[in-house]
Amino acid sequence: MSDRRVVITGVGVVAPGDSGREAFWSMISQGRTATRRITLFDPARFRSQIGAECNFDPQRCGLSYQEIRRMDRAGQFAVAAAREAVADSGIDIPNGDPSRVGVSVGNAVGNSILMEQEYRVISDNGRRWLVDAGYMVPHLYTVVVSSSIGAEVAYATDAEGPNAVITTGCCSGIDSVGHAFDLIREGCADVVVAGATDAPIYPISVACFDTLRASSTTNDDPEHACKPFDRNRNGLVLGEGSAMFVIEDAEHAARRGARVYCEILGFCARSNAYHMTGLRPDGREMADAITVALDQARVDPSDIDYVNAHGSGTKQNDRHETAAYRSSLGEHAYRVPVSSIKSMVGHSLGAIGSIEIAACALAIERDVVPPTANYETRDPECDLDYVPKTAREQKVDTVLSVGSGFGGFQSAIVLAAPGRAA
Amino acid sequence: MNTPASRAVITGLGVVAPTGTDVEAHWQATLAGKSAIHHIDRFDTSGYPLKLFGDVRDFVATDHVPVRLVRETDLMTHLAFAATEQALADAGLDPATVPEFDLGVVTANSSGGAHFGQSELQKLYSEGPYAVGAYMSIAWFYAATTGQLSIRHGARGACGVIATEQAGGLDAFGQARRNLRKGGRAVLCGGTDASLTPYGLVAQLANGLLSQRDDPLRAYLPFDADASGYVSGEGGAIMVVEDADAARARGVDRFLAEVAGYAATFDPRQQTRREPGLRRAIELALADAQVRPQDVDVVFADGYGVPRLDLVEAQALMRTFGERGAPVTVPKTMTGRLYAGGAPLDVATAVLAMRDSVIPPTVNVTSLAPGCRIDLVRDEPREAQLRTVLVAARGHGGFNAALVLTHP
Numbered sequence: 001m002s003d004r005r006v007v008i009t010g011v012g013v014v015a016p017g018d019s020g021r022e023a024f025w026s027m028i029s030q031g032r033t034a035t036r037r038i039t040l041f042d043p044a045r046f047r048s049q050i051g052a053e054c055n056f057d058p059q060r061c062g063l064s065y066q067e068i069r070r071m072d073r074a075g076q077f078a079v080a081a082a083r084e085a086v087a088d089s090g091i092d093i094p095n096g097d098p099s100r101v102g103v104s105v106g107n108a109v110g111n112s113i114l115m116e117q118e119y120r121v122i123s124d125n126g127r128r129w130l131v132d133a134g135y136m137v138p139h140l141y142t143v144v145v146s147s148s149i150g151a152e153v154a155y156a157t158d159a160e161g162p163n164a165v166i167t168t169g170c171c172s173g174i175d176s177v178g179h180a181f182d183l184i185r186e187g188c189a190d191v192v193v194a195g196a197t198d199a200p201i202y203p204i205s206v207a208c209f210d211t212l213r214a215s216s217t218t219n220d221d222p223e224h225a226c227k228p229f230d231r232n233r234n235g236l237v238l239g240e241g242s243a244m245f246v247i248e249d250a251e252h253a254a255r256r257g258a259r260v261y262c263e264i265l266g267f268c269a270r271s272n273a274y275h276m277t278g279l280r281p282d283g284r285e286m287a288d289a290i291t292v293a294l295d296q297a298r299v300d301p302s303d304i305d306y307v308n309a310h311g312s313g314t315k316q317n318d319r320h321e322t323a324a325y326r327s328s329l330g331e332h333a334y335r336v337p338v339s340s341i342k343s344m345v346g347h348s349l350g351a352i353g354s355i356e357i358a359a360c361a362l363a364i365e366r367d368v369v370p371p372t373a374n375y376e377t378r379d380p381e382c383d384l385d386y387v388p389k390t391a392r393e394q395k396v397d398t399v400l401s402v403g404s405g406f407g408g409f410q411s412a413i414v415l416a417a418p419g420r421a422a
Numbered sequence: 423m424n425t426p427a428s429r430a431v432i433t434g435l436g437v438v439a440p441t442g443t444d445v446e447a448h449w450q451a452t453l454a455g456k457s458a459i460h461h462i463d464r465f466d467t468s469g470y471p472l473k474l475f476g477d478v479r480d481f482v483a484t485d486h487v488p489v490r491l492v493r494e495t496d497l498m499t500h501l502a503f504a505a506t507e508q509a510l511a512d513a514g515l516d517p518a519t520v521p522e523f524d525l526g527v528v529t530a531n532s533s534g535g536a537h538f539g540q541s542e543l544q545k546l547y548s549e550g551p552y553a554v555g556a557y558m559s560i561a562w563f564y565a566a567t568t569g570q571l572s573i574r575h576g577a578r579g580a581c582g583v584i585a586t587e588q589a590g591g592l593d594a595f596g597q598a599r600r601n602l603r604k605g606g607r608a609v610l611c612g613g614t615d616a617s618l619t620p621y622g623l624v625a626q627l628a629n630g631l632l633s634q635r636d637d638p639l640r641a642y643l644p645f646d647a648d649a650s651g652y653v654s655g656e657g658g659a660i661m662v663v664e665d666a667d668a669a670r671a672r673g674v675d676r677f678l679a680e681v682a683g684y685a686a687t688f689d690p691r692q693q694t695r696r697e698p699g700l701r702r703a704i705e706l707a708l709a710d711a712q713v714r715p716q717d718v719d720v721v722f723a724d725g726y727g728v729p730r731l732d733l734v735e736a737q738a739l740m741r742t743f744g745e746r747g748a749p750v751t752v753p754k755t756m757t758g759r760l761y762a763g764g765a766p767l768d769v770a771t772a773v774l775a776m777r778d779s780v781i782p783p784t785v786n787v788t789s790l791a792p793g794c795r796i797d798l799v800r801d802e803p804r805e806a807q808l809r810t811v812l813v814a815a816r817g818h819g820g821f822n823a824a825l826v827l828t829h830p
Contacts, residue, residue, distance in 0.1 A: 046551050099702065103688065107585075109563060110534065119543045119621060126547025129540075133470055133624045141629035141818065144533040144622070146564055147585040151819030154688045160699060162686040163821060164593055165585040167531060167564040175582065182600055188685070204543060207551040208559035270523060271572040271581040276494075276560040285578055288523055406560055407569025409581060 006184045007418065009258040010089025010246030012081035012195075013358050016052035016239050016345045019061055021084060024345075024355075025362050028370040029391045033344045035237045036222050040113075040201050048215035050222040051201040052239035052346030056080070067152075070139040072111030075149045077242035077351075078197035079156045086157055089246035089258060091191065094158040102161035102189035103153045104180045105244075106172030106196030108350030108405075110146035113202045118143060153193055153244070161189040170405025171269065172196050173243070173353025174413050178267035180247040181413075190252045195244030196354035205349075209238060212277060214314055224374045226347075228311035228340035229318050229386045231379035236312045239346025243358035260418040261361040262399075266297030272408035279316050279404065283324025286404060289412040290328040297414035299398055301329040304336050306369050308356050308401040309386075311340020312347050317404060322382045324402075337394075339387040343373040353403045357413065360399040364417050367396050430599040431677040431830060433669050434513025434662035435770050436505035438614065440476035440655050440757040444508060448767075449774045452782045453803050457756045459638045459653050465620055471634045472627055474641050475618055476655020476758030487574075494557045495570055496535025497616035497656075501763070502567045503574065505660035506610055510575070513662035514674070515608060517575040524668075526579035526606050527571045528598045529660075530590030530613035531564040532761035536622035538562040543621075571610055571660075579606045587817030588724070589686065591658070591765025592825045596684040598663045607668035612766035614658035626654055629818060631728050639786050644725030644752045645732050645798055647791040652727035655754075658763020659770040676830075679773045682810075683711025683826030700724075700822045701738035704814060707824035708742075713810050718748045718826075720781050720799075720806065722768045722813040725752035726759075729791060735814070736794035745795040748812070749804065752784040765815040769825065776808040776829050 015024040016034035027034065034052045043049035054077065058068045061080035068076065086093065093101050118140055122131040142148035150165040162183055166176040173196035180194035200206075209215040216235035218225035227233040253260060270285040270292075294301060307329075310321055325333040341359050348355060359370055368391050375388035397417040404410050435445050440458030442448035451458065461467075462475045483492045483500035486507055492500060510517065517525055538561040545553040560566060565583045572581050580601045584593045591613045598609035617626065626632055633651035635641040642653040663681060664674075685706030687699035708715060721743070724735055739750060753771050754760070760767055775781055781804045790798060811827045 098690070099687065099699075108565070115539070116543060119540070120547060122621070122624060123544065123547070126544045129544065129620060130466060130469060131540075131620045131624050133627060136624050136628050138628060138630075140625045144536075144625040145585065145587050145818060146534075147532070147587045147590070147817055147821065148819055150586065151688075151821070154820065155691060158691065160688050160690055163586065163688040164590075164686070167583045167585050168581065169563060169565040169569070179597075182604075186600070203551060204546055204554065204558070207546055207554040210551060211554055211556045212559055269580040269582070271527070271569075271578050273572045273576045273578045275573065276566075276569055285523075405565075406563070407565045407581075408572055409565070409569070 002185055002187055004185050005250035006181050006264045007248055007250045007253050008245050008261045008361050009248050009253050010085035011261060011358050011361055012084030012088060012244045014054055014056055014077040014081045015241040015355055016054050018055050028341050028344050028359055029368050031371045031373045031389050031391060033223050033373050035225050035346055038201060041203055046206050047210040048217055049219045050216055050225045050237050052237055053201060054241050071152060072114040073199035074111055074197045075152045077199060078105055078149055078244060079152055081195060081242040081244035082153050082157055082193050085244045085246050091246055098158050098160040100161055100190040101159040102183050102192040103150050103159045103163040104166060104176045104192050104194040105150045105153055106166045106176030106350050106354060107146050107149055108169050108172050108198050109200050109205060111143045112205060113199055114143045116202055116204050157193050159193055168409045169407045170349050171353060171403040171409035171411040172350035174403045174411040175269055177354060177357055178413060181264045181267050184249050190249045192247045193244060194247050196351045197242035198349045198351040199240045200349050201238050201240050226313045226343045227374040228313045228343050228372055229382045230375050231377040233313045235314055237346040239348035241348050241351050241355055243354040262364045262415045263418055265299060265416050266293035266414040268292035268412050270410045272410060274408055277406055279320040281319060281323060283320045286324035286402060286410040287328040289410045293412040293414050299414055301332045303398050304400050305396045306363060306399045307336055307338040308360050308399060309338050309340045310402050310404045311342050313342060318382050322384060333384055337369045337387045338384045339370055339372045341370055356401050360401050360415050363396045364399060368393055369396060428603055429666035430602050430663050430681040431666045431669060432661050432679045432773055433664050433674055433677060434509040435773060436508030436660045437770050438478060438501045438505045439657040439767050440478050443481050452753050452756060452771060455783050455785045455801060457638060457785055459758055464618060472623055472632055473636050474638055474653045477618060478657045494561060496538045496561045498535055498614050499567045499570050501614040501616060501657055502571060502660055505614060506571055509660050509662045515662055520607055523579045524607040525577040526581050526601050527568045527577045527610045528582040528594045529568045530584050530594045530762040532587050532615055533617050534564050535562040535566055536617045536619045540619045540621040586821040588759055588761050588764045589815045589817035589821040589823040590762050592815045592823035593686055595681055595825055599681050602665045608662060608664045610660055611663045612658060612660035613762035615761040615763040616656045618656055642727045642755055642758060643787050644727040645736060645790055645794045646787045647789045649727050649729050649732055653758035655758030655760045658760050659766040679776055679827040680830055682828040683707040685710055686823045689820035698734050700735060701741055703822040703824040704738060704742050707826050711826035713826060715743050717810045718812050719808045719810050721748050721750045722772050723750050723752050724814045724816045725754060732791060733793050736796050739796055746797040749781055749799050750796045751781050751799040753782045755785045768813050772811045772813055772827055776811060779807055780805050
């Protein structure tokens with residue numbers, strides 16, 4: 001690894017609610033929620049009927065008819081967000097050196113909506129095990145391989161460097177940005193179009209979370225359904241969306257006079273080797289991920305101004321995570337604001353880690369800590385400052401963001417205002 | 423560089439492939455040129471134009487893991503459990519002896535747990551949401567195998583999953599080496615694939631690159647003038663990749679190979695009419711390994727079996743190594759393309775080739791296509807001292823990767 005420094009110079013977001021970076025920030029900084037009764041299909045037969053959906057119009061976001069036809073909603077989100085990030089950064093990839101521009105896209109469940117829709121057609125709604133090849137669409141193969149999303153981002157941005165879809169479940173959105181950070185530090189790329197996307201609000205994924213009893217059943221009050229860290233929380237709310245970034249070698253960014261949102265200082269991934277969906281209550285592996293990321297960043301726990309929590313809204317997670325903060329941050333855990341934007345935008349599986357990094361980048365730029373919406377009642381086992389309901393204006397220079405996911409994945413990333421660690 | 427990069431070495435192999443469900447069975451079949459591409463007999467293919475597949479036969483998952491785990495996981499993960507068990511035994515590594523957070527898992531994945539995917543979708547639509555099984559959420563997704571291997575072997579270090587279709591197996595080795603450089607001691611690395619379901623097969627049919635021939639001897643013919651597409655297969659390989667110093671410290675004095683170089687690229691858009699990215703990946707990997715093209719003793723080629731893609735690869739090899747330069751082989755002509763499992767199997771086969779100083783053959787290719795002026799090792803194994811081996815892989819849509827292995 002070299003000493004190259006790595007910065008974020010462009011941010012694009014397609015989050016629940018209206019599309020675009022500014023619509024996203026407006027919503028989370030005002031503490032508004034996008035959790036509603038699901039409209040992408042009729043959820044009447046499902047246990048949880050709530051989702052945080054994107055008001056997404058692919059044509060208005062600049063996708064062509066052919067892109068819209070061949071791509072799943074997840075791919076469309078990623079391409080729209082990537083184009084916004086590239087425009088925001090002002091970088092001209094095709095007229096620069098495309099071979100030095102990589103792609104890293106986090107994603108957990110691939111092109112799952114199209115996979116399900118096309119299955120219904122070729123199986124005649126589940127009647128035929130020997131599915132009917134006569135009804136297959138020409139892009140069906142790119143539906144089943146999630147790598148196609150990385151390819152689409154490359155087609156949309158002209159990137160010809162190393163390209164990968166990083167698919168570590170609900171940590172994908174942190175790990176993909178961490179992968180970009182590693183690629184630039186190793187010298188494999190100068191720029192990486194990186195981020196994550198997922199679009200899981202469809203019957204098969206909703207049924208999976210129903211089966212696990214992990215999703216909220218506050219079906220009569222969906223706008224207040226996701227209550228991370230609150231004693232009355234009753235589960236996660238599925239979300240969808242994408243955040244993509246232009247991540248760049250700091251000198252490369254400086255040479256072209258790019259505006260810098262923040263620097264990436266440290267990243268670490270761990271696994272709990274415990275259970276595919278269960279978490280050890282002591283949060284030991286998440287704590288180690290945080291400690292190693294802070295060490296790499298050369299940041300003392302007491303320097304952290306804001307912790308962007310995983311905060312999925314399940315009792316198991318909230319306790320695991322609070323324990324991890326106590327053991328890795330010590331006394332500072334009780335002083336630093338900790339919030340979960342999943343209360344507003346839901347849990348978009350592989351995408352959320354990057355959407356949360358977008359929130360962190362904007363929090364640093366604007367010196368505002370977004371709140372945990374819906375937080376009302378203290379849980380004696382979760383006794384930190386969760387920034388209830390209202391955003392706080394304060395200096396935000398150094399931020400920690402964490403993720404936790406099925407498969408036991410635990411990841412942490414440290415971001416700081418440009419020049420903070422100079 | 424802050425410190426000299428640590429060296430990543432392969433210390434254990436595990437193979438579950440159409441050619442054999444353990445390392446030596448696979449190797450003997452490969453040297454003998456015995457193709458394992460068969461007519462599909464797991465379901466009725468009379469309604470499909472695809473008849474052939476490299477299937478893994480004689481594999482019983484419960485021989486390797488408890489029944490409970492078999493039920494909770496997809497076939498792709500069963501294959502990985504078995505391969506990992508072999509790799510750990512071969513490396514003589516007891517995961518419990520690795521310091522906490524120093525053992526990781528990195529696998530490639532291509533299309534997820536296809537068996538769970540189709541059967542649970544069928545339950546959803548034929549019976550309703552409550553019929554979807556509790557294990558769908560953890561068995562189908564692309565991270566399932568890494569997560570399960572991590573739990574089974576107590577791997578609590580950095581874990582990863584990469585999806586770049588068939589290139590992913592090499593990208594996994596690149597990431598494993600990166601994780602070792604960042605401080606890990608050992609990584610369980612590779613990939614396995616199991617796409618043979620009706621839905622999985624029809625999805626593959628849609629990409630238009632598969633051979634629809636019925637004769638196993640004439641279906642998958644990379645670089646042949648008569649190439650008609652590829653045949654797919656299942657299985658793969660998992661290896662133990664270790665930091666060389668850490669391996670020595672636990673008393674290992676025999677390394678199978680060093681992961682000496684790696685690079686990945688993505689093709690320019692077709693409209694640009696510029697050269698595809700495979701040659702650049704190969705040259706970057708050679709530079710990363712600090713070896714010259716003339717040092718490469720054999721190339722394990724990607725070998726798509728699709729005429730225009732074969733020509734792209736042959737041109738990349740000719741430009742790097744000269745016409746009929748380094749010997750080239752495609753042992754996957756005996757297994758088909760295994761997607762996430764394909765490149766790891768090539769890496770395992772390359773390691774065995776170095777060990778025994780013999781290049782395994784490409785089978786069934788009778789006459790090279792015009793323009794493919796390469797030294798393809800055909801039909802019979804060729805004895806040769808192998809110090810440096812290049813493995814190439816491409817993933818659908820434009821992914822390219824190259825890995826350089828050197829004799830320890």
